[in-house]
Amino acid sequence: MKRTSVVVALALLGLAGGAFANEANYGRNMAAACGSCHGTNGKSVGGMEALAGYPKDKLVKAVQDFRSGAKPATVMHQLAKGYTDAQIEAIATYYAAQK
Amino acid sequence: MTINRRDFLKVSAAGAAAAGIGSLAGCAGGGSGGSGNVVVIGGGYGGATVAKYVRMWSDGGINVTLIERNTNFVSCPMSNLVVGGERKLEEITVSYDGLRKHGVRVIQGEVTAVDADKRSVKLANGDTIAYDRLVVSPGIDFMWESVPGLTPELANTKILHAWKAGPQTVALRKQLEDMKDGGVYAIAIPKAPYRCPPGPYERACLVANYLKAKKPKSKVLILDANDDVVSKKGLFMAAWKDLYSGMIEYRPKHEISSLDANSMTLKFEFADAVKADVLNVVPGHRAGDIAKQAGLITANNRWCGIDWRTMESTARPGIHVIGDATLSAPLMPKSGHMTTQHAKIAAAAIVSLMSGEQVADPMSIANTCYSYVDGKQAVHVASVHTYDAKEKTFKTVAGSGGVSAARNEIEGKYAWAWAKNVWADALL
16 A cells, blocks of 8 residues: 555544544543542542442532532532533533443 | 654645645544653653553553652642641652553653753663653742752751652651740741642641640741732631631741841841741742753743643643643642643643644643641632633633632541542552
8 A cells, every 4th residue: 555545544534533533532531620539530539429430410410509509518519610511411421431 | 664643644634624624633432542652751740640641541552651750759739747747758659650550651760851853851861762742740940049048958958848748848847846845937938829829828737736736835937928828818817816826927028038047047028037946948939940951931931831722832842841830821720630630631632643633622620729727627729720712721710619618627538538539540
């Protein structure tokens, strides 16, 4: 296979794949920011809520309740106010998929 | 045959431009892959986290070499507990073996020079290591000139800073143990910005917590170059009044003009001189020495300017700078937690770049910072920061963040849980 054709083929593959990768990574990256307290991929080592495998709807509701003040917290009520519904959804989707 | 990475990027970028689509290569499904060599300088919160996350997010495709001068990671956050006698240094120390299990090549050594043109770093032992992308996570070094009379030698023996955790932490603890009842401990705080804004005030609390129990005639003086308490003001002032009344004294606007180590005296621009038995002087900070050598410092001879989308240096392409060394975005603290967030932005960008993917705008990031006010109770400050694509910087989200309502023991437990989790996230 000629070098140029490999490059062109890869470039075309790239055109197809780039958007998907970024979309899939959005939830991963957003969730990673939470991982500093809640553990890598939500696998807490203790003392913080483990979010790996957390049912999505339950997590969305919990964060929304922190945000509204319905659920009292020491810090999560302040952090939750920094996220939109769509962002919370993306984070919860990612964590729900973690084993 | 082999495809040179840069050729590939060039050609695929041209292809994308021709097709009128802004997206580049990448594999679907989020497993990013990528290949090449990343070198990380510094194994603190930032360096450890970026090393692990690049390995993880590239599915092991990218080789990562971490170069760190110390044998183990020792945490600055929680180190005031060691100064105050509540914890031992071993409890805030973590091995780099966990990173090795992620396939990170950990080298104990000192980087003496970065060659940005040749894309290589040189070690003190003479070795040269090549990189495709370099992450510089050097933390801070001190501006000795900010305290006339203080030298690096003095700062290692008598006038400690203990602002980098390790031997200094233990040595300061020893000075406090050796101090007589009725002695004076004074901490001098540099002008902001400095690493860990609430750190000095927490230290004053934990030193007082120890002295109150063991040497109650002693005094704690906080000599602050700033006009007022920089962080968690109400919470610290309440602790000083409620818990350490008559022991802790706070003095703002104390910018040091000189130090006399023989008489253990600090002189100030606009205030009376202070003599103390234990002088804990924290000099002003700038980005760590290697950032200076590598030509990464762009602001006030102190901090490294970066592109917040990728954490890539504005001065040297191919080099990412994270952590305390960066020119902070508005209201962004220089903290260990924040540094892990920088590390994850950098990791995501590096894996995208080395996979030929388009770099997405960075995710929202957060900071949660706990301070102990005694052996059991803690207070926090938290913030959420989101990328502003127009202004190309991070900004705090309006209405988010805040501090504790009051000091409490629940957050004392959360503070330690935070530490265990963030260490695991960075190093295990």
